Amino acid sequence: MNCCIPTISTRATRSPLNNLNTGNTMSSIKIKLHQQDIDKLKEVCASFNNDAGELINVLHKAQGIFGYLPAEVQEIISKELNVPLAKVYGVVTFYSFFTMIPKGKHPISICTGTACYVRGAEKVLDEFKKNLNIKVGETTADGKFSLSCLRCVGACGLAPVVLVGEKTYGRVAPDMVKEILAEYKD
Amino acid sequence: MTKHKQIRIALRNCGVIDPQAIGEYIARDGYQALATCLTKMTPEEVIDQIKKSGLRGRGGGGFPTGLKFEITRKSVSDQKYVVCNADEGDPGAFMDRSILEGDPHSVIEAMAICGYCIGADKGLVYIRAEYPLAIERLKIALEQAREMGLLGKNIFNTGFSFDIELRYGAGAFVCGEETALIHSMEGLRGEPTFKPPFPSVSGYLGKPTNVNNVETFANIPVIINKGAGWFSAIGTEKSKGTKVFALAGKINNVGLIEVPMGTTLREVIYEIGGGIRNGKKFKAVQTGGPSGGCLTEKHLDTPIDYDNLIAAGSMMGSGGMIVMDEDNCMVAVAKFYLDFTVDESCGKCAPCRIGNKRLYELLDKITQGKATMEDISNLKNLCTVIRDASLCGLGQTSSNPVLSTLDNFYDEYIGHVVDHKCAAGQCKALMKYVVIDENCVGCTACARNCPVNAISGEKKQVHFIHQDICIKCGACYDRCKFNAIEIQ
Numbered sequence: 256m257n258c259c260i261p262t263i264s265t266r267a268t269r270s271p272l273n274n275l276n277t278g279n280t281m282s283s284i285k286i287k288l289h290q291q292d293i294d295k296l297k298e299v300c301a302s303f304n305n306d307a308g309e310l311i312n313v314l315h316k317a318q319g320i321f322g323y324l325p326a327e328v329q330e331i332i333s334k335e336l337n338v339p340l341a342k343v344y345g346v347v348t349f350y351s352f353f354t355m356i357p358k359g360k361h362p363i364s365i366c367t368g369t370a371c372y373v374r375g376a377e378k379v380l381d382e383f384k385k386n387l388n389i390k391v392g393e394t395t396a397d398g399k400f401s402l403s404c405l406r407c408v409g410a411c412g413l414a415p416v417v418l419v420g421e422k423t424y425g426r427v428a429p430d431m432v433k434e435i436l437a438e439y440k441d
Numbered sequence: 442m443t444k445h446k447q448i449r450i451a452l453r454n455c456g457v458i459d460p461q462a463i464g465e466y467i468a469r470d471g472y473q474a475l476a477t478c479l480t481k482m483t484p485e486e487v488i489d490q491i492k493k494s495g496l497r498g499r500g501g502g503g504f505p506t507g508l509k510f511e512i513t514r515k516s517v518s519d520q521k522y523v524v525c526n527a528d529e530g531d532p533g534a535f536m537d538r539s540i541l542e543g544d545p546h547s548v549i550e551a552m553a554i555c556g557y558c559i560g561a562d563k564g565l566v567y568i569r570a571e572y573p574l575a576i577e578r579l580k581i582a583l584e585q586a587r588e589m590g591l592l593g594k595n596i597f598n599t600g601f602s603f604d605i606e607l608r609y610g611a612g613a614f615v616c617g618e619e620t621a622l623i624h625s626m627e628g629l630r631g632e633p634t635f636k637p638p639f640p641s642v643s644g645y646l647g648k649p650t651n652v653n654n655v656e657t658f659a660n661i662p663v664i665i666n667k668g669a670g671w672f673s674a675i676g677t678e679k680s681k682g683t684k685v686f687a688l689a690g691k692i693n694n695v696g697l698i699e700v701p702m703g704t705t706l707r708e709v710i711y712e713i714g715g716g717i718r719n720g721k722k723f724k725a726v727q728t729g730g731p732s733g734g735c736l737t738e739k740h741l742d743t744p745i746d747y748d749n750l751i752a753a754g755s756m757m758g759s760g761g762m763i764v765m766d767e768d769n770c771m772v773a774v775a776k777f778y779l780d781f782t783v784d785e786s787c788g789k790c791a792p793c794r795i796g797n798k799r800l801y802e803l804l805d806k807i808t809q810g811k812a813t814m815e816d817i818s819n820l821k822n823l824c825t826v827i828r829d830a831s832l833c834g835l836g837q838t839s840s841n842p843v844l845s846t847l848d849n850f851y852d853e854y855i856g857h858v859v860d861h862k863c864a865a866g867q868c869k870a871l872m873k874y875v876v877i878d879e880n881c882v883g884c885t886a887c888a889r890n891c892p893v894n895a896i897s898g899e900k901k902q903v904h905f906i907h908q909d910i911c912i913k914c915g916a917c918y919d920r921c922k923f924n925a926i927e928i929q
Contacts, residue, residue: 310628311611315570342629349630349787350611352570368532369727369763370689372777406614406781408571409535411689412696 288327295320296328300335307338310346314353323357351405359394359401361439363387366416368407375428376415380404382432383417399439446713448675450683451499451536451659452699455543460578463585466546472591474665475550475557479599484514484558491558491661493669495681500526500617500654501729501758502834503680503747506661509651513559513641516649521561523552524645524652526622527568527575530614531730532781534761536685536697537655541568541575544659545582549605551658553592554665556603559651564605567622571612579607614731614785618833619644619652621787632787633833654759656685676702680746684757690727690764691718703744706736710764721766725849729758731778731785732838734845735771754845756838770867771850772857776804778842786835793836796827800843807854808868810861817854821847866928869913873929878903880925887917887926 288296299316303309313332318324324347333340347353365371365380384390387400394401410416413425417435424435449455458465466472478487492507513521525548529537541548552564568576583605586592594602608626615621616631623645625631644650660682664672673681680702686709689695693715700709706726710716717723725735734755736743743749747757765774779801788794803820806812824840824847831837847854856862863871876887883901888894895911898904906917906926918926 308628311625312609312628315609315611345630346628350613352610352612369730369761369777370533370695373690373763373765373769373774405571405612406530407532407535409529409538411533411535411687414689414695 286325286327288331292321293331296331297335300332305336307336310336310338310343311350314343314347318353323354325355356392356401357394357398358403360399361420362401362403362418364403364405364418366406366408366410366414366418367404368411368414370407370411371415374414378429379415379417379427379432382429383436386432386436400436446704446708447699448683448701449699450663450672450675451540451547451656451685452697453544453663454547455539458544460543460545461581463546463582463589463591466544470666471546471662472550474662475553475591476597477665478554478557479597479601484560487554487558487665488514490669491664494664494672495669495676495679496657496660496664496672497680497747498654499656499660499684499759501531501732501756503757506653506657509641509653510555510558512639513561513649513651516642518649520563520646520648521559522645522648522650523555523559523561523564524619524622524626524640524650525552525564525566525658526617526619526652526654527566527572528610528616528622529569529572529655529759530617530785531732531759531761533689533730533763534687534759536687536760538572538575539697540655540659541572542578545575545579546586547659547662548579548655549582549586549592551661552605553596553603554661555651555653555658557601559649561651562602562604564603565608565626565645566605567608567610567616567626569610569612576607576609583607613787614781615787615833615835618835621833622652623650630787632789633835635832656760677744677746679748684745684760686760686762688714688762688764690762691721691766691769692716692764693718700745702746705742705744707741709745709762710741714764717764717766721768723764724767724769725765725771725774727755727763727765727774727842728761729756729838729841730761731781732756732834732841733758733761734841735765735774735849736845737849754848755841768865768867770808770863770865771846771853772804772807772863773865773867775842775846776801776808779804779839782835782839786839790830790832790836792827792830793832793839796823796831797836797839799823800827800840804843807857808863809870810857810868812858814858817847817858872913873908874906874911874913874915874918874926875929876904876906877925877927880923882923882925884923886920886922890916890920892916 303313317328329343333343367376387395389395389402391402391404415427417424417427488507488510496506497503527537592604610616613631616625618633619640621631621633640650640652676682683699683701685699698713725737727735736755740753750757782797783801786793800823803816824844827840828837856864861871881903888896893910893912895907896904
């Protein structure tokens, strides 16, 4: 990612009207894409025959490449698939899997599905917020950690569940949070 | 002793076979049903068997599966689609994931049978991107089925062709609603549209589309192999077969179970689930996810089926069962679900977009101890308006958690509003940490650990918590070794 990573707060809300007061505008981060990245993106679009119906699959691939979906990436996809930019933005902000904010090097996701909730996920989340000093949807100033909530990873037997990157931690208690973070200190 | 309560139909192969070896599935009668359908039965006969079996949609709605097949078959079009809904968005339910990871061929076989019934040569699986392992296993299974000629052109030399593609979800609960799911597959925002027309008439790309859930499909090969009579002998009068439930929450044995319809909640929770954790008291069980409701002690002996659960103010849903004990505040639980609904509402229709937000605010007010009795009656009214006026299932059922907790735990609501007390001790705003004078030895541990310096007291003197400064973080409670802090 070729940009500095500020701490930006945004919580994607599905409703377009709710988006008005979150400050989640497309110009929140300005970046310039390298030519090779642009070419890569065009290749992805071409691999789906530039078919507008494949927009979500294209966005999945693009997020796989860049880690997030900045406005500039959406602009290129809009041109290649011949879909209005507003529509692309509409889809990106609709689905919680897509993000316009770069995630941290170690993205932390706390499951707040029902099973985790009744087993105390909220306290675990509070502990992460306190230790990292960021809110949900934010990234730490050093770009190391980002915090998000997700709804059920289907591992309810291990509730409460926390994911750091690809690694899953089960039966997490608030006093385990410091230990978990320590694993990623360097 | 508990084993015989369970019958495994949908989960018959999960954990038994290697899901990445098609041979093991075939050795357990796999693809036998597809062969029987294609070589010995007409599509009408297959539909007739499924209708007679009494199978109903396992995704939550409970629509008769055979009837759905028949309607889609009767829709005239040059192209039709079979869609498998694997967008298991209901938090706390993971049966679809288990089936796709443990027995992907059962879904593939059933989709091909469905294709034969309705006259479609193309199937799509709409699967959550959150389930990478299920996606991988499904891809392997599809490849193996194609290699063996069980998918593709001219299957079993009968002239019937069928193939399946994957489509990925991107994290939107509303996409479990079939019209929203179809829009999402078309690359659009997953917003629902008004029904009719039903997808069986006009669905994916405007063509007749048969949408069924993973667990529903997994039942179909067994119905063909063992007969509709065998299947319909299991269950209750109007709900046949078995249902998979995901037991979770404050229960000793968590995980998936599959029981005949008509099993009671008591059998599920106490015999199979092993009772409540840490010897606590059972308070409620939540079924049906954000669309369902909470059932209590008085419902424990009700036989579980589609109609009984609706009569009790909840619903079957996809089969999540979250058990709660005396430490869970039911107002907070209702608020939790509303928070979910507000987050997941697509924003298209006003009752759901605005109404649920107002519902959430009312519940928040109650948990803060700032509500009045008028708020409670407003809460009730608003619930009915949202239920009656919303466009899709999400809004029509979003008030169920509130209505069912109001019905069954009215005292708790009153406790919050009138007495400003949360009996379960979960609502922070209504809690008070106080020092028990007799137990305090003045070790200063609490004062040193208080993040806002709300505790005063000299060494070896009884300490005091200043309520106006206290943020109720509970640090003092956790640190005290003398049980000298209590929550009021």
